Amino acid sequence: MRPLREHTDSMDPNLLAAQALLAKVGPLEPSADRQRRVRLRLDSSSRQPLPPLLRPALIAAVLLAVTGAGAKIGGVLPASPMKAVEELFSKPVQSLAEPVAQAKASTQALRAKAVEARADEAPQAEPPAAGASHARKARPAAPGASSESAKLVVEAMKARRSGDSARASKLLKEYQRKYPEGALQEEALALRMEAAAGRGDASAAKLARQYLSRYPNGRFRDQAQRVLASAKH
Amino acid sequence: MNVLVQRLVSTPVVLSERDAKVPTFEQIYAAWFHEVARWVRAFGGLEADVEDLTQEVFMVVRRKLDTFDGRNLPGWLYRVAQRTVRDYRRRAWFRRIFAGKPAEAEAESPSGWMRAADPGEILEQREAEKTLGQILSQMSAVRRTAFILFEVEGYSGEEIAELEGIPLNTVWTRLHHARKDFIQLVQKARAEGRIS
Numbered sequence: 001m002r003p004l005r006e007h008t009d010s011m012d013p014n015l016l017a018a019q020a021l022l023a024k025v026g027p028l029e030p031s032a033d034r035q036r037r038v039r040l041r042l043d044s045s046s047r048q049p050l051p052p053l054l055r056p057a058l059i060a061a062v063l064l065a066v067t068g069a070g071a072k073i074g075g076v077l078p079a080s081p082m083k084a085v086e087e088l089f090s091k092p093v094q095s096l097a098e099p100v101a102q103a104k105a106s107t108q109a110l111r112a113k114a115v116e117a118r119a120d121e122a123p124q125a126e127p128p129a130a131g132a133s134h135a136r137k138a139r140p141a142a143p144g145a146s147s148e149s150a151k152l153v154v155e156a157m158k159a160r161r162s163g164d165s166a167r168a169s170k171l172l173k174e175y176q177r178k179y180p181e182g183a184l185q186e187e188a189l190a191l192r193m194e195a196a197a198g199r200g201d202a203s204a205a206k207l208a209r210q211y212l213s214r215y216p217n218g219r220f221r222d223q224a225q226r227v228l229a230s231a232k233h
Numbered sequence: 234m235n236v237l238v239q240r241l242v243s244t245p246v247v248l249s250e251r252d253a254k255v256p257t258f259e260q261i262y263a264a265w266f267h268e269v270a271r272w273v274r275a276f277g278g279l280e281a282d283v284e285d286l287t288q289e290v291f292m293v294v295r296r297k298l299d300t301f302d303g304r305n306l307p308g309w310l311y312r313v314a315q316r317t318v319r320d321y322r323r324r325a326w327f328r329r330i331f332a333g334k335p336a337e338a339e340a341e342s343p344s345g346w347m348r349a350a351d352p353g354e355i356l357e358q359r360e361a362e363k364t365l366g367q368i369l370s371q372m373s374a375v376r377r378t379a380f381i382l383f384e385v386e387g388y389s390g391e392e393i394a395e396l397e398g399i400p401l402n403t404v405w406t407r408l409h410h411a412r413k414d415f416i417q418l419v420q421k422a423r424a425e426g427r428i429s
Contacts, residue, residue, distance in 0.1 A: 004384055013423070017422075018419040021365050022385065025385055027271070038266070
């Protein structure tokens, strides 16, 4: 059997589209940087699997969310129960005793608050569905935020392709400002630097310095260094 | 001196047959990192964060190395990677359902497996990967893995059979069906205007 991309004898438009799509994605390239980065993270991480004793905390949090009691004890659960559970996951575990103690304390606090909430609110308790919808409202999720950010970058790409590098820079700057945690921050900065250098704009050197300070081992380090070198001449 | 420490100090170190066969974690990491990253990409369906997942796999490898019998290291690593990615995908699903995290946000996370090149090209490539990832995510895990290993990563059918521990004919059958599914999904994406 030959790989799809080697089937050159067909004129089927779907097969051609499939081949075009596959042609844009190559095999994973070996990367010493990636290997080093993962190694560093492995060495610095002492995260352990969830010890069995932590499971009651997880179950309690999920149950509270489902019954709606979680919504009534906003002081304990920050935004959603899963967030609290995720926090448990994300904290580096130095020793087993500490997280177990934390989890026990957290479980006890949750239970105590739940009992308190039920006792206080019992006469005028809202139906669970209302509580659940309240919990949903409290979630920080911003639907469509990522597609909005992608749109900005795609628009910038279109502007760049049509030769309007000023508009591309403006859109990328907007992306950087609106989505400081966006997945394409590095690319946006590199593209702005590239566009400024293409226009002969003096800000290119500033952007290159900014890039190198933010991403000293970034993928566009060479380009940034070249921009800096040409700015000096 | 503590009795336990005394016993440990006085016990002669004899390497068992297993210890002699099992490489150290350092050796495994150095020799297999890239292969594991490729498998992870195939299991994760292109959209997953290869670095995060590869890190998780090696955390499991480090933890479970003591239980490895020393036979068929690639097969063992492959299965560890498979399970780790499967669990990761389940957790991601759970997070999406219960924490309201949009699926797209995960798809957008940087995979960090592209070559340094023109940033514009990289963005275009990311768009293509995203579309391809969305199409592949609609395929069954078994077919998707075989498809990515063969069509994207360039593994031969024989290599896939060895890694999966299945007969070669089964690999060809999976690939045949995967290809059929893929072309149908591409047709659908074209009809919806998602790709040209």
